[in-house]
Amino acid sequence: MSQLKRIAIFGSTGSIGTQALEVIEAHADKFSVEILTAHTNDTLLIAQALKFNPNMVVIGDEKKYQSVKEALSKTHVKVFAGEEALEEVASMDCYDIMIAAIVGFAGLKSTLSAIENGKTIALANKETLVVAGDIVMKKAAENKAAIIPVDSEHSAIFQCLVGEGRNKIEKVILTASGGPFLGKKPNFLVNVKRDHALQHPNWTMGAKITIDSATLMNKGLEMIEAKWLFNLQPEQVQVVIHPQSIIHSMVQFEDGSIKAQMGLPDMKLPIQYALAYPQRISSKFPRYDFKKPGTLGFEEPDYKTFRNLALAIDALQKGGNMPCILNAANEIAVFAFLRNRIGFLDITEMVERTMNKIPFIAKPTLEQYFESDGEARNFAATLIQM
Ligand SMILES: NC(=O)C1=CN([C@@H]2O[C@H](COP(=O)(O)OP(=O)(O)OC[C@H]3O[C@@H](n4cnc5c(N)ncnc54)[C@H](OP(=O)(O)O)[C@@H]3O)[C@@H](O)[C@H]2O)C=CC1
Ligand SMILES: CC(=O)[C@@H](O)[C@H](O)COP(=O)(O)O
Numbered sequence: 001m002s003q004l005k006r007i008a009i010f011g012s013t014g015s016i017g018t019q020a021l022e023v024i025e026a027h028a029d030k031f032s033v034e035i036l037t038a039h040t041n042d043t044l045l046i047a048q049a050l051k052f053n054p055n056m057v058v059i060g061d062e063k064k065y066q067s068v069k070e071a072l073s074k075t076h077v078k079v080f081a082g083e084e085a086l087e088e089v090a091s092m093d094c095y096d097i098m099i100a101a102i103v104g105f106a107g108l109k110s111t112l113s114a115i116e117n118g119k120t121i122a123l124a125n126k127e128t129l130v131v132a133g134d135i136v137m138k139k140a141a142e143n144k145a146a147i148i149p150v151d152s153e154h155s156a157i158f159q160c161l162v163g164e165g166r167n168k169i170e171k172v173i174l175t176a177s178g179g180p181f182l183g184k185k186p187n188f189l190v191n192v193k194r195d196h197a198l199q200h201p202n203w204t205m206g207a208k209i210t211i212d213s214a215t216l217m218n219k220g221l222e223m224i225e226a227k228w229l230f231n232l233q234p235e236q237v238q239v240v241i242h243p244q245s246i247i248h249s250m251v252q253f254e255d256g257s258i259k260a261q262m263g264l265p266d267m268k269l270p271i272q273y274a275l276a277y278p279q280r281i282s283s284k285f286p287r288y289d290f291k292k293p294g295t296l297g298f299e300e301p302d303y304k305t306f307r308n309l310a311l312a313i314d315a316l317q318k319g320g321n322m323p324c325i326l327n328a329a330n331e332i333a334v335f336a337f338l339r340n341r342i343g344f345l346d347i348t349e350m351v352e353r354t355m356n357k358i359p360f361i362a363k364p365t366l367e368q369y370f371e372s373d374g375e376a377r378n379f380a381a382t383l384i385q386m
């Protein structure tokens with residue numbers, strides 16, 4: 001019998017985390033669950049722990065430690081709480097692959113801790129690379145920690161590159177659905193409310209990334225993520241709107257040939273691919289049917305209306321701490337929008353003003369990334385009253 005791959009899911013109670021558990025359950029002969037972490041959802045964490053019997057769990061919110069501890073008192077599951085516990089647990093020997101599925105900047109420290117301990121990272125948390133991509137990739141190389149993308153576009157590119165060796169990439173083309181407001185103009189967007197923005201046409205995801213898809217910031221973050229994952233120059237990363245989300249992204253090589261990876265929009269596929277890599281394993285996921293009527297469309301993004309994408313491209317080109325500042329302001333703005341504190345177009349306004357305010361650093365240390373993140377958050381928060 002082959003050895004089980006031992007999995008740690010950081011952010012197990014989220015959209016990626018729960019789908020990862022479905023994949024693991026369907027392949028219990030290949031994977032075991034060793035670590036689960038949640039932030040606030042103690043109820044789901046407890047249910048997951050009782051079902052999957054991990055070595056340990058972490059609940060981020062320390063107020064919920066007792067409830068988790070009591071519920072798991074008759075099991076062998078070790079219970080930890082708090083932000084620092086995430087980093088500590090990430091450094092433990094009991095697992096092989098971390099699924100980095102915490103949302104936002106909050107996922108950076110534990111992912112770095114796993115990398116420093118030579119773990120394989122199945123990376124969903126794109127913000128980790130947006131904020132500190134140079135440091136993350138350097139540490140991964142130094143510690144021989146493989147980073148396998150889970151984000152659907154980057155998984156597509158990764159899959160297209162298998163077998164290509166040193167063949168030169170001319171460019172990568174990230175597909176974007178365009179979100180729920182494709183074709184809309186500012187006079188419409190100004191009145192958009194959270195519930196409408198949360199209706200993604202093709203994917204069911206957590207709230208933050210769903211709003212990012214609606215503003216096209218998601219695609220901007222993904223451009224920066226692609227730069228670091230595939231060692232590209234900014235101009236080698238392009239975006240095309242593809243409303244059906246069937247082609248998940250493409251690679252164009254120096255001979256002009258384009259490879260694409262296709263499939264129905266279902267995150268279980270890139271999650272499973274990352275866990276099983278370099279193998280492909282069977283799945284029962286629904287298949288794309290070429291006989292069904294319908295066309296696959298492509299169009300240019302509307303950079304003037306969806307200015308977040310243009311701001312992210314500015315940050316990508318400028319480099320240094322600018323993507324970190326962009327990300328921090330965006331996290332604050334999206335959080336405020338989800339609480340109906342600001343309007344949809346204010347998200348862009350807040351990001352732009354924060355990018356103009358926080359001092360630029362061309363080659364930040366990790367500490368300076370944390371400082372820039374904090375300064376950007378504080379400044380962006382002051383704009384919420386606007
Ligand atoms: N969902 C998707 O289909 C895709 C997601 N991604 C990326 O994957 C990541 C996760 O996304 P998604 O699953 O949608 O997000 P969700 O909001 O659904 O889940 C987020 C997870 O992170 C935990 N969490 C939230 N805040 C903190 C914190 N401060 N400290 C520790 N843990 C925290 C949550 O815990 P709790 O719920 O217990 O509070 C939850 O387990 C994001 O970076 C996203 O961009 C990429 C591609 C597709
Ligand atoms: C599933 C996934 O990877 C998301 O990042 C998705 O791509 C979002 O869709 P958009 O193309 O609308 O940003």
Ligand SMILES: [Mn+2]
Nearest residue numbers: 151152153222
């Ligand atoms: Mn994506």
